[in-house]
Amino acid sequence: MARNNNGGRFVEGFLLGGLLGVVLGILFAPAAGEETRRAISERSERIASQAREMAERTRERTADVLETVKSEVNEAVERFKQFIEEKKRVVEEAMQEGREEAARAREDIEKEVRQALEETG
DSSP, rough: OOOHHHHHHHHHHHHHHHHHHHHHHHHHHHSSSHHHHHHHHHHHHHHHHHHHHHHHHHHHHHHHHHOOOOHHHHHHHHHHHHHHHHHHHHHHHHHHHHHHHHHHHHHHHHHHHHHHHHOOO
């Protein structure tokens, strides 16, 4: 199964874009120091909150996918067990039929040998 890392790349891009926005905001901000620091702090908190929410959604999706994969693997294992049991039953039946046929053949041969001995003897 191929691994898809698009979610990780999206988060990296999102965080980098947020950081770039904060830096550009500082450079071009017409506001005074205290106001700028407060704005930077608020933006940073907002970006961190969004990153946490995104990480939580990713964890939930990953858990859902993992549960689905586990379920599908368990179902496949059960189907394989049933397949093996069926084949085992078929082989056992064939072996029993072979034993029975061999016993009949032996009886027929023994009967023919007895008859041949009686005719010659």
